[in-house]
Amino acid sequence: MKKDKNSQPTSTRDLMILEARGLFAKRGFYGASISQIAGMLGMTKQTLLHHFQTKEKLYGLVLEQIASELVSLRPSSEEGTESSERLVDYFCALVADTPEDTERSQLLMRELLDNPSRADRTRKWPLGPFLKDLTEMTRATPGWSNASDARILAVIIQILGSVHYYSVSEPTVRSIFGPDLAGSINAIYEQQLRVSIRAILSAGAAS
Structure with a gap:
């Protein structure tokens, strides 16, 4: 990736x-x-x-x-590329494949764990525009144009949870099983991720 x-x-x-x-x-x-x-x-x-x-x-x-x-990391809106596939590509691009990207996923996971005690005092949310961007991209896909923000964000959080949990676990998996097997797992995970996201999107917001 x-x-x-x-x-x-x-x-x-x-x-x-x-x-x-x-x-x-x-x-x-x-x-x-x-x-x-x-x-x-x-x-x-x-x-x-x-x-x-x-x-x-x-x-x-x-x-x-x-x-x-x-x-x-957001894919460009190339002519002929379906909005749903651009969203799938975007989520897959978030999967960490370098130490720097793994740190990014670790920090995002920690932000969810550490933030509750600071949430009431926080006035600025740097990740807000990113989540709004994903919301708009999801709403632009077939079957999701009339979906509520709550419905869309529930799906986004579900997918992001999978992506970032996998990303932070990858170094440990690599250490246990070696780089060759870890590389194969990475390729399979991306395939599975694409299938899962496509299934969620194709089911539509009413499912």
């Missing part, structure tokens, strides 16, 4: 955010301290705070960076 890597960060600030997200992915928002992040980046805590003010702001920038990556 090849991804477009043209959106890789190039500025020093973006690279710092990319490095910080590795620690957030490993330890979660509460498990990663400013001192640990600063040490990983080779700078003092004061220097890090000068750049990002608070851990909350840095974490928010990490999520914004991820949201930008997710949107960049």
